[in-house]
Amino acid sequence: MHLFNTKISRRKIYYEIHALGDDMSFFQIKNITKKYGELKVLNDISLSAKQGEFISILGESGSGKTTLLRIISGLEGQFAGEILLKDRNITKLSTQRRGVSMVFQDYLLFPHLNAIENIEFGLKIRGVTKSQRYREAKNLLELVQMDRHENKYPHQLSGGQKQRIAIARAVIVKPLLLLLDEPFSSLDANLRVDMCDFIRNIQRQTSITTILVTHDREEAMKISDRIALLYGGEIAQFDEPVKLYEKPSDLYTASFMGDVNILAEEEGYYLAVRPENIRLSSSDREGCNSAIVKDLQYTGSRTKCKALYEDKEISFFLAGNAEKVKISSKIYIEIDKSKILKIKA
Amino acid sequence: MSKFLKIIITTMILIPILYMVFWSFTDILPWPKLIPDGINLDVWKQLISSKDYIRTIGVSIVVSMWTAAICILVALPTAYAITCFDFCWKPVIRGIVYLPFFIPSISLSLGLHSAFLTAGITDSIMGVVLSHIVPCLPYTIMILEGSFEQMGRSFSEQGRNLGANSIQLLTMVYLPNMRQALYLSASMSFIVSFSQYLLTFLVGGGIIKTLPVMLFQIMQNGNRTEISAYSLGFIILGAICTYLIRKYLGERYIMKYML
Ligand SMILES: Nc1ncnc2c1ncn2[C@@H]1O[C@H](COP(=O)(O)OP(=O)(O)OP(=O)(O)O)[C@@H](O)[C@H]1O
Ligand SMILES: [Mg+2]
Numbered sequence: 001m002h003l004f005n006t007k008i009s010r011r012k013i014y015y016e017i018h019a020l021g022d023d024m025s026f027f028q029i030k031n032i033t034k035k036y037g038e039l040k041v042l043n044d045i046s047l048s049a050k051q052g053e054f055i056s057i058l059g060e061s062g063s064g065k066t067t068l069l070r071i072i073s074g075l076e077g078q079f080a081g082e083i084l085l086k087d088r089n090i091t092k093l094s095t096q097r098r099g100v101s102m103v104f105q106d107y108l109l110f111p112h113l114n115a116i117e118n119i120e121f122g123l124k125i126r127g128v129t130k131s132q133r134y135r136e137a138k139n140l141l142e143l144v145q146m147d148r149h150e151n152k153y154p155h156q157l158s159g160g161q162k163q164r165i166a167i168a169r170a171v172i173v174k175p176l177l178l179l180l181d182e183p184f185s186s187l188d189a190n191l192r193v194d195m196c197d198f199i200r201n202i203q204r205q206t207s208i209t210t211i212l213v214t215h216d217r218e219e220a221m222k223i224s225d226r227i228a229l230l231y232g233g234e235i236a237q238f239d240e241p242v243k244l245y246e247k248p249s250d251l252y253t254a255s256f257m258g259d260v261n262i263l264a265e266e267e268g269y270y271l272a273v274r275p276e277n278i279r280l281s282s283s284d285r286e287g288c289n290s291a292i293v294k295d296l297q298y299t300g301s302r303t304k305c306k307a308l309y310e311d312k313e314i315s316f317f318l319a320g321n322a323e324k325v326k327i328s329s330k331i332y333i334e335i336d337k338s339k340i341l342k343i344k345a
Numbered sequence: 346m347s348k349f350l351k352i353i354i355t356t357m358i359l360i361p362i363l364y365m366v367f368w369s370f371t372d373i374l375p376w377p378k379l380i381p382d383g384i385n386l387d388v389w390k391q392l393i394s395s396k397d398y399i400r401t402i403g404v405s406i407v408v409s410m411w412t413a414a415i416c417i418l419v420a421l422p423t424a425y426a427i428t429c430f431d432f433c434w435k436p437v438i439r440g441i442v443y444l445p446f447f448i449p450s451i452s453l454s455l456g457l458h459s460a461f462l463t464a465g466i467t468d469s470i471m472g473v474v475l476s477h478i479v480p481c482l483p484y485t486i487m488i489l490e491g492s493f494e495q496m497g498r499s500f501s502e503q504g505r506n507l508g509a510n511s512i513q514l515l516t517m518v519y520l521p522n523m524r525q526a527l528y529l530s531a532s533m534s535f536i537v538s539f540s541q542y543l544l545t546f547l548v549g550g551g552i553i554k555t556l557p558v559m560l561f562q563i564m565q566n567g568n569r570t571e572i573s574a575y576s577l578g579f580i581i582l583g584a585i586c587t588y589l590i591r592k593y594l595g596e597r598y599i600m601k602y603m604l
Contacts, residue, residue, distance in 0.1 A: 075502050096508045108503040122507040123515070173507060183442040 026051040031080035043233040052207040056220035059230030065213040069179045073102040086270035099176035105182045107166040110153040116150045140168040160191045180212045261314040270343045278316035281334035288332040368573035388574045405555040412477040412538035413531045416485040434457040443591035468550040475547045481534035492526030532587045
């Protein structure tokens with residue numbers, strides 16, 4: 001408890017705070033395979049999470065992210081593989097008894113209950129007394145900064161507000177594992193950024209091991225300790241955000257995580273470089289190369305420059321509006337050789 | 346156009362009722378008069394002071410209330426199971442439940458009558474109620490099933506994920522959101538039971554006298570004024586009961602107390 005800062009302990013959040021455990025096996029899924037008829041949605045997926053870790057599952061639409069979460073939460077039967085949570089094999093446990101809370105893509109607040117009653121739901125089910133559950137719900141309401149909306153019904157709340165209530169409702173039962181399915185997908189751009197920070201904060205304060213599903217790589221990178229990139233029903237790479245970006249295991253990962261310029265191909269490898277490792281240079285500098293500007297895209301703080309370099313189209317960034325560079329003109333660029341990625345073809 | 350249609354339809358419904366009102370106050374309405382000359386309250390006085398009539402109302406309401414209540418109690422778990430759970434006998438159960446829709450009511454009534462005779466439960470309120478359940482249940486289940494279907498499985502999944510078992514799901518998630526459907530199905534089975542003649546007559550054996558049975562007797566023996574007054578009484582009572590069911594099942598606090 002001494003790890004609490006005073007502000008949080010005053011709020012009496014009843015969670016034990018653990019430092020990130022070293023135990024890799026707090027949560028594990030092993031060789032999960034799931035088919036819908038002939039369609040193999042998940043193929044031999046294995047993942048793990050330390051206690052208190054924030055994991056993101058990243059993938060395109062239809063890559064099986066929701067399916068994976070539903071399997072973990074116990075809502076989807078008929079799959080192969082094993083799920084372990086805190087030294088228990090929960091593969092065959094019903095969703096009620098897993099200790100896994102899921103926040104669904106569309107919040108699913110109960111329409112007949114107001115905000116605080118929605119939050120209390122899980123405790124009511126567990127037979128907690130009225131005053132006790134009100135107290136706990138009230139604390140969480142404060143934690144998700146919704147104390148002013150205690151008595152509002154779901155139809156009176158905005159998308160972001162519903163989201164917060166749904167998270168509080170999932171957290172109040174003190175799950176071992178919290179699953180969030182695309183929590184930002186129905187929010188507008190500004191709110192997404194807020195909610196992203198917000199969720200990261202809540203997770204830090206409650207230190208509940210969390211798995212977030214998203215198709216937005218920037219959100220995933222900002223918020224996660226580790227990211228699992230799902231592709232074609234398999235995990236393309238499962239690692240820290242930096243590793244996914246700087247040491248992608250294959251071309252799919254490399255290009256999913258950001259723009260990548262392929263410079264050459266040799267012996268089953270691509271040699272590639274990220275745009276930020278290409279710099280504008282001048283003709284007199286050693287090691288510079290010439291390129292022809294094809295297109296310029298101005299976005300305020302910087303301009304994206306597309307150019308033809310040794311018959312290959314590359315892109316990189318110029319600061320500001322890059323007045324001196326003109327389309328079709330010849331420029332000199334410098335590539336940071338130490339940052340060249342070697343990607344398996 | 347739609348306004349015109351509305352007027353026509355309203356008139357078509359209202360004119361017969363209007364004439365029942367006229368006829369209940371007079372026994373002559375010579376052509377070409379459209380509105381009676383004087384008002385004669387004899388039949389209404391007789392109707393209100395008739396112990397037989399009051400008792401019949403009582404029996405009717407008791408029978409229909411019981412029917413509605415039992416129908417809801419049976420229909421609720423049935424509809425819940427059919428919509429929210431997967432089991433292999435589902436089409437069979439569905440078939441059985443909706444069978445009364447497809448059997449001609451005369452066969453249904455005669456069949457039930459002979460079955461109830463064998464079971465020895467004819468000539469009793471219980472027998473009549475049980476027989477009424479058969480034609481009422483399909484409506485009740487259909488309405489409730491629609492309501493469960495509409496709420497979909499997601500709320501059930503959310504509830505279970507938060508720890509609710511099937512019973513808690515039903516009482517704490519589904520039912521509070523089903524007031525409309527509950528009221529509809531209760532009033533539906535009430536009305537179907539309330540206007541059930543043949544079954545009541547056969548199973549009740551003339552001993553259990555409900556309003557339709559009484560109306561039928563009056564139609565055979567009575568004059569036009571009596572028939573009009575009794576029919577109006579029937580319509581008004583039916584409307585009042587449906588209104589009360591709506592009012593009380595429709596109130597949020599009642600649901601809160603019930604659950
Ligand atoms: N009940 C089902 N029956 C058959 N196929 C299904 C079922 N549920 C999902 N699928 C299929 O499984 C695949 C993965 O679906 P899933 O919902 O897990 O994708 P997702 O990654 O969550 O996508 P999104 O980002 O759009 O939410 C899809 O091709 C989908 O059509
Ligand atoms: Mg999804």
